[in-house]
Amino acid sequence: MSELTRREFLAGTAAAATIPTFAGALALPHAVRAAAHAGSRSTLRVGVIGCGGRGTGAAVQALRGDPGAVLVAMGDVFPERVESCHAAISKAMGDQAPERVRAPEERRFSGFDAYRKVLESGLDVVVLTSYPAFRPAHLRAAVDAGVHVFAEKPLAVDGPGVRSVLESARLAEEKKLGVVVGFCWRFNEGMSATFERVNAGALGRLLNVHTTYHTGTLGRRPREAGWSDLEFQMRNWWHFTWLSGDHVVEQAVHSIDRLMWAMGDEPPVRVNCLGGRAARAGPEHGNVFDHFAAVYEYADGRRTFHTCRQIDRCPSDNTDYLYGEKGWCVVNGWQPTYSIRAHDGREEWAYSGPIGDMYQNEHNALFRSIREGPPLNDCRRGAHSTLAAIMARMSAYTGQTVTWEKALNSQESLAPESLEWGERATPEVAVPGNTRLL
Numbered sequence: 001m002s003e004l005t006r007r008e009f010l011a012g013t014a015a016a017a018t019i020p021t022f023a024g025a026l027a028l029p030h031a032v033r034a035a036a037h038a039g040s041r042s043t044l045r046v047g048v049i050g051c052g053g054r055g056t057g058a059a060v061q062a063l064r065g066d067p068g069a070v071l072v073a074m075g076d077v078f079p080e081r082v083e084s085c086h087a088a089i090s091k092a093m094g095d096q097a098p099e100r101v102r103a104p105e106e107r108r109f110s111g112f113d114a115y116r117k118v119l120e121s122g123l124d125v126v127v128l129t130s131y132p133a134f135r136p137a138h139l140r141a142a143v144d145a146g147v148h149v150f151a152e153k154p155l156a157v158d159g160p161g162v163r164s165v166l167e168s169a170r171l172a173e174e175k176k177l178g179v180v181v182g183f184c185w186r187f188n189e190g191m192s193a194t195f196e197r198v199n200a201g202a203l204g205r206l207l208n209v210h211t212t213y214h215t216g217t218l219g220r221r222p223r224e225a226g227w228s229d230l231e232f233q234m235r236n237w238w239h240f241t242w243l244s245g246d247h248v249v250e251q252a253v254h255s256i257d258r259l260m261w262a263m264g265d266e267p268p269v270r271v272n273c274l275g276g277r278a279a280r281a282g283p284e285h286g287n288v289f290d291h292f293a294a295v296y297e298y299a300d301g302r303r304t305f306h307t308c309r310q311i312d313r314c315p316s317d318n319t320d321y322l323y324g325e326k327g328w329c330v331v332n333g334w335q336p337t338y339s340i341r342a343h344d345g346r347e348e349w350a351y352s353g354p355i356g357d358m359y360q361n362e363h364n365a366l367f368r369s370i371r372e373g374p375p376l377n378d379c380r381r382g383a384h385s386t387l388a389a390i391m392a393r394m395s396a397y398t399g400q401t402v403t404w405e406k407a408l409n410s411q412e413s414l415a416p417e418s419l420e421w422g423e424r425a426t427p428e429v430a431v432p433g434n435t436r437l438l
């Protein structure tokens with residue numbers, strides 16, 4: 001398995017001043033030409049990088065999102081993930097598989113450089129669904145290659161990564177490339193109808209927003225004989241901050257994105273976040289916390305709140321509580337209820353239209369925009385929601401107030417010195433008051 005060097009890994013997470021030096025190798029004239037003329041072509045060549053659960057689902061949704069979409073290349077660090085993903089996509093596509101799943105063995109790649117090989121396969125669209133740590137580098141390479149992108153959330157795990165993503169967003173705008181970020185709730189009909197009304201003033205000026213993501217723990221993979229430290233961490237990636245960003249960034253970012261949405265996507269000025277690790281122990285749990293409680297402050301003095309928890313045997317909740325001058329609304333992500341009420345409890349509006357599959361909707365929207373133009377690009381907004389989550393983690397880990405500017409300009413890179421399949425100590429669990437804010 002070849003290695004991704006630190007230079008390459010960091011290339012995608014570097015500030016605009018240090019543009020990746022391997023970009024030239026990825027400037028694919030075919031792909032650029034193809035993307036520019038997608039509207040007049042019948043076939044859109046799709047690749048997937050990160051062939052896990054979400055990559056499999058998203059690849060199928062991409063194929064269903066456009067009758068001309070054909071899967072031509074696949075890549076993952078682990079070869080068996082590529083094969084199981086290929087089998088699952090073929091099964092899901094049923095009798096369409098022979099025509100729509102055309103990624104033969106020679107275009108199924110593994111290793112840390114698999115993403116480059118996928119992008120060298122002459123793509124129009126790529127699905128980026130590896131671990132969050134790699135998203136900035138993969139996104140930048142895709143944009144350099146002139147390929148439209150579907151990128152899962154979160155878009156980065158640290159400030160340098162967000163800066164890279166913002167630069168990719170700018171380049172994608174310049175090249176008129178589509179970039180749709182997997183903040184899927186933005187593509188849920190009931191949710192977007194509700195938030196559009198909120199943004200248009202249906203609740204009056206918002207006075208309080210509290211979003212929650214309280215859930216149980218995620219799976220763990222006990223160490224197997226023959227696994228190096230790096231492989232062990234990669235296979236338990238949710239539990240290692242350098243790979244996932246911690247659960248406030250990896251999972252709860254959905255609810256922080258909805259907090260941002262409620263506030264008209266205005267960046268908060270600063271955050272104070274408490275957090276810790278009360279119920280996690282054992283090597284598979286790496287160094288992540290299991291709870292966070294963030295207080296965001298805005299330029300006009302308002303405060304919004306986000307709480308998240310991954311602890312078993314506690315009540316679950318995934319709800320947005322919005323209170324405004326004129327009324328309130330409680331939006332439950334898991335048991336869809338979309339309505340707006342006056343302060344006396346009267347229901348003033350409720351969504352009654354159809355609710356489709358938001359995961360499918362986001363691909364339909366991307367492909368439609370590629371065909372009809374202009375290509376949809378919500379990358380900048382996705383980077384901002386990602387940064388809002390990262391700044392909460394930075395505050396919780398250090399115990400300090402973290403401003404938006406501080407997080408955006410942070411020099412803290414979570415990338416390891418090297419990505420060799422060898423020894424790699426588990427990073428220490430952060431201790432507020434001791435862990436430094438960088």
Ligand SMILES: NC(=O)c1ccc[n+]([C@@H]2O[C@H](COP(=O)([O-])OP(=O)(O)OC[C@H]3O[C@@H](n4cnc5c(N)ncnc54)[C@H](O)[C@@H]3O)[C@@H](O)[C@H]2O)c1
Nearest residue numbers: 050051052053054055076077081129130131134152153182
């Ligand atoms: N929008 C949603 O509701 C939603 C749901 C699930 C997951 N996700 C996101 O999707 C992403 C993937 O999550 P998942 O559940 O599919 O995880 P997963 O572990 O099932 O799959 C990730 C795959 O990426 C591969 N990978 C890791 N690093 C790579 C690299 N450098 N190059 C190539 N492949 C690499 C892994 O080997 C793995 O097969 C995460 O960012 C997660 O937050 C979003």
